[in-house]
Structures are given as structure tokens and as C-alpha cells.
Amino acid sequence: MNKIGQPLRLGMWTVKSDNIPEFIKAWQISADWVSQNLPGDGEAALLQDAESPNKFISFAFSSNLEKAQEVMSQTEYQDLFSRVRALCDEVQPHGMNVVGYSSSGKNE
Secondary structure (H helix, E strand, O other): OOOOOOEEEEEEEEEOHHHHHHHHHHHHHHHHHHHHHOOOOOOEEEEEOOOOOOEEEEEEEOOOHHHHHHHHOOHHHHHHHHHHHOOEEEEEEEEEEOOOOOOOOOOO
16 A cells, blocks of 8 residues: 555654653543544554653544544544643644655555
8 A cells, every 4th residue: 555645643742751641541532532533544553752751652644634634623622632732741743744655565
């Protein structure tokens, strides 16, 4: 599957150290909500930095960033996102486009 040109939602999170388990749970709840409300955009991941465990990166491939923004502007998502954000010192959301990609094809 060619992912070149595919939109991607990316988040960079710096979590307050005492809130790491709660952050992971809250992020999962909000990601699950997006997956249920944005058909075809169900693949998301949260990565934790091995050297700085309070730093995370999240990403989700998207079929359409505009549609994703529309869904994420809904009140229910905003409430979920506010709970996640409150556990952080810093949040940097980004809309990206895939410009390079490599895969062996074994997991597709």
C-alpha cells in the first residue's frame, strides 16, 4: 500500500511526570472515540520516549485531514482532548503529509 501523500495527524506531548499512567489511559479513550467517529481512520499509535518517559508522540493516518478536523471539533472530542491536555505541560498537534515511506509489505 502506497502511503505517499497520505495525511497524518501527529501529536508531541510532554506529560507532567506524575500523570503518565493517567495520560496513557486518557489518550487511549480519546483515540478510540476518534476511531469510532471517523470511519476509515482507525489506525493510531502512542509512542513513549525510552530515555524521557514523560515525552510521547502520537500519530494517526488519516484519509482526509479536513474531515478529521471536523470530527475533532465536536464537543465530545473537545472534552476528551481537554482531559488529555490537562495532564501535560506541553502539547504540539500537527497535520502532516507522508512524503517518504518504506515497508517490506509483510504487515500490510
